[in-house]
Amino acid sequence: MTRHLIRTSSIALAGFLSAATVSAPALAAPVDRTPPTKPFVLYASGLRWTGGCLPLTIGIQRSTDNVTPQSALTYEVYADGTRLGSLTDPxxxxxxxxxxxxTHPGPQTVTARAVDAAGNRSAPSNANVITPYPC
Structure with missing residues (x-):
């Protein structure tokens, strides 16, 4: 009889622990829907000294975000609305x-957008009209 009570208690205890583990509500991580602040293009130039054809050298003041660390933001750069590429923050x-x-010669309007880890994009930066050095 003692043996039966111990076995029943063990089974009851195991069932209680399983039920407690399963019934505990899982907390969902908050969803980041807030875009980073608008970046500011400090410097943009189409000078040839950077090497290659149609180069753009650009400097962007860092943006901030409510979740993504500043050093983890990326910056998409556009010329006349066409994406030229992205910059990361070293x-x-x-x-x-x-x-x-x-992508082509002639005057072009350059802007940038900051992108956070959740993929939220900031408003476009200030615009700079640049004429790249032709090839």
Missing amino acids: GTSPAVWGTLHF
Whole structure:
């Protein structure tokens, strides 16, 4: 009889623990829907000294975000609305710098957008009209 009570207690205890584990509500992680702040293009130039054809050297003041760390934001760069590429923040200077290439010669309006880890995009930066050095 004692043996039967111990076995019943063990089974009852195991059932209680399983039920407690299964019935505990899972907490959902909050969804990030807030875009980063609008970046500011500090410097943009189409000078040839950067090398290659139709180069764009650009410096962007960092944006901030409510969830993504500043150093983890990326920056999409556009010329006349066409995406030229993205820059990542190496964290080695007060701004994010990089060299990209225009797709065609002639005056073009350059802007940037910050993108956070959730894929939210900021409003476009200030616009700079740049004439790249032809090939």
